[in-house]
Amino acid sequence: xxxxxxxxxxxxxxxxxAAEAAAAAHALGRKVxxxxxxxxxxxxxxxxxxxxxxxxxxPFAVRGEPTVEMVREGTQLAQDSHCEVVVACGxxxxxxxxxxxxxxxxxxxxxxxxxEVVGKGLPLGKPSLPLIALPTTAGTGTEVTRxxxxxxxxxxxxxxxxxxxxxxxxxxVDPELTYGLPPALTASTGMDALTQLIEPFVCRRxxxxxxxLCREGIARVARSxxxxxxMGGEAVAREDMALASLFGGVALxxxxxxxxxxxxxxxxxxxxxxxxxxxAALLPQxxxxxxxxxxxxxxxxxxxxxxxEIARLVTGQPDAPAEVGVAGVRNLANTLGVxxxxxxxxxxxxxxxxxxxxxKASSMKGNPIPLEFPELMAILEKSS
Numbered sequence: 011x012x013x014x015x016x017x018x019x020x021x022x023x024x025x026x027x028a029a030e031a032a033a034a035a036h037a038l039g040r041k042v043x044x045x046x047x048x049x050x051x052x053x054x055x056x057x058x059x060x061x062x063x064x065x066x067x068x069p070f071a072v073r074g075e076p077t078v079e080m081v082r083e084g085t086q087l088a089q090d091s092h093c094e095v096v097v098a099c100g101x102x103x104x105x106x107x108x109x110x111x112x113x114x115x116x117x118x119x120x121x122x123x124x125x126e127v128v129g130k131g132l133p134l135g136k137p138s139l140p141l142i143a144l145p146t147t148a149g150t151g152t153e154v155t156r157x158x159x160x161x162x163x164x165x166x167x168x169x170x171x172x173x174x175x176x177x178x179x180x181x182x183v184d185p186e187l188t189y190g191l192p193p194a195l196t197a198s199t200g201m202d203a204l205t206q207l208i209e210p211f212v213c214r215r216x217x218x219x220x221x222x223l224c225r226e227g228i229a230r231v232a233r234s235x236x237x238x239x240x241m242g243g244e245a246v247a248r249e250d251m252a253l254a255s256l257f258g259g260v261a262l263x264x265x266x267x268x269x270x271x272x273x274x275x276x277x278x279x280x281x282x283x284x285x286x287x288x289x290a291a292l293l294p295q296x297x298x299x300x301x302x303x304x305x306x307x308x309x310x311x312x313x314x315x316x317x318x319e320i321a322r323l324v325t326g327q328p329d330a331p332a333e334v335g336v337a338g339v340r341n342l343a344n345t346l347g348v349x350x351x352x353x354x355x356x357x358x359x360x361x362x363x364x365x366x367x368x369x370k371a372s373s374m375k376g377n378p379i380p381l382e383f384p385e386l387m388a389i390l391e392k393s394s
Contacts, residue, residue, distance in 0.1 A: 013217035015264050016174060017154045018143070018181040023256065025245070028144055028184035031097060032059035038140045038179070039094025041066045043087065043115075045108040047100040048073040052146065052190075056099055068093060072100065075168075075278065075285065076107035077161045078121045081114065088115040088139070096141045099187075101199070102150030102285065105143050106158040109176050112138040113158075121160060126172060126372065128165040133173060140179035146187040148238075148251035149199025149286050151206055151259015153181040159275070159285075167279035167367060185252040189243045196239045197346035198286035200251055204231050204339070205289040206258030208297070208320060210265035212313040213376040220261040227257035228323045239346055269296045269381060269389070272374030276367035283354045290348040294340040295392045301332045303379050313378035352394045361390045 022030060035042050042065045046053040050071060060067050068091045070084045088096065088111055096115070098108025114121065116139050122129035143153035152158070157172035191199070210216060211224035234250035241247065273296075274288045297317065304314050314332060321335025322328060324342075352358070365386045368374055374381075381389075 011217065013215065013219065013264065015219050016156060016177060017260050017263065018178040020179070021154065021181045021183065021256070023183045023253065025184060025186050025249070027182045028056070028187055029059070031056060031099070031142055031144055031182055032063045032065070034142055034180055035060060035095050035097050036063040036065050040064065041091060041093045041095070042068065043084070043091065043093040043096045043111065044069045045084065045096060045098040045100070045104055045111065046071055047104050053099045056097070060097070070111070072104045072107045074282070075103045075161055076110065076158070077163060080107060081110045081121045081160055084111040085114040094139065096139050097144070098141060099144040099146060101145070101147040102152045105145060105150070105152045106160065108141055108143065109138070109152070109178065110158040110160055110171050112141040113171060113173065113176050115139050121171065124171050125160060125162065125169045127169040127370070128162045128167060129169065134175045137175045142180045142182065143178040144182045144184065144187065145255070147191060147195065147199040148188050148248070148255040149202040151203065151255050151262065153178055153183060154256060154259040155263040161279050163279070165279070166276070168275040170372070183252055183256050185245070185249040188248050188252055191242060193239050193242070194347070196242065197348065198284055198290050200231065200235050200238065201290035201293060201343065201346070201348065202286035203251065203255040203258050204228070204235070205270050205293050206262045206267070207231065207254065208293070209268040209270060209376070210258070210261035211320065212300070212316045212378045213266040213268050214378060215266045215376060216316070217265055220265045223257040223261050225319070225323065227254040227261070228320060230254045232324050232326070235342065236345060266376030267373040268377040269300070269368070269374055269386070272368045272371040272377065273364065273389070275371050275373065276364050277356060280360070281354070281356050283356065287349065287354055290343060291351050291354065291393045292389065294336055294343060295389045297339060298336045299381065299385055299389055300378060301336065303381060303385060308379055311378060350394045351390060358391070358394065361387055364390065
């Protein structure tokens with residue numbers, strides 16, 4: 011058995027820890043690039059706190075999921091302003107943009123010099139600017155990962171900028187920042203968190219270190235997801251989901267993912283649809299087909315037993331077989347009003363091209379069993 015473990019230099023979790031961001035940033039430098047979502051009002055208090063401790067703040071708003079062009083613009087602002095620290099406060103898109111900007115501001119060059127698949131894939135030679143990450147959704151876990159997912163519309167795909175240098179200096183995971191999430195966003199980001207606990211648990215590089223994080227995270231999602239969705243300010247439920255998201259981020263960074271995320275990159279690169287919504291639409295079908303393929307072709311694969319364990323965690327039934335877990339996840343998606351691919355604006359005639367791209371995705375290589383073209387087509391068709 012061989013594995014490694016890496017995460018953010020420091021993680022602070024708990025209600026109210028977001029208030030520590032200003033002092034932490036001030037200790038690292040006097041000029042801060044503040045990366046936020048499109049609605050700057052949500053981070054006005056943080057901007058005031060940064061200014062109050064004597065830091066010079068340069069705001070940069072990320073509207074939608076980060077693109078190559080957006081990262082270029084943010085990097086230029088950081089360099090022109092001589093920023094010493096990056097503070098990113100928002101959902102996964104904001105944190106990914108902040109991580110990419112912090113890396114490029116320190117290393118120079120263009121995003122396409124470093125992007126995988128569509129770029130040159132060059133390694134980063136220098137550590138990123140120190141980055142403080144404050145997630146405001148419970149989904150991506152990107153505050154503890156070593157990559158940033160960037161869309162290249164010219165290539166019709168999303169690709170990762172990846173390096174150990176991109177791990178945040180400090181992750182401040184404050185469940186209170188998620189209290190205002192609307193139900194639809196709670197649903198899509200939460201399904202992303204669940205996907206990022208299930209896929210690392212069954213993937214080819216699963217390891218004992220991340221297994222227990224996945225078990226604990228799945229159990230917390232099972233008991234609290236619907237409550238967080240229906241009662242947005244319920245503190246215990248929001249804390250469970252924030253912790254599950256954090257565990258999923260650590261797990262995927264140190265074990266890997268699977269077919270859901272193998273599809274998510276090409277779909278998100280070609281269509282303007284949120285990453286979490288794609289994961290939500292695909293997860294039950296990927297689970298179902300993986301289990302069927304494992305039973306047919308690799309009945310001794312340990313992933314089958316892991317799918318049965320997921321079923322027990324999701325349903326609470328001590329003897330539940332793997333297929334019951336699929337039904338439990340599908341029922342959860344139905345309860346949350348998850349949309350299919352067609353409702354998300356992804357036409358059926360795009361499926362063959364999506365499968366071709368997914369087969370080349372790095373996440374697909376982590377799937378517990380290789381899936382063939384017709385099987386991947388069947389996943390998309392059943393996810394419609």
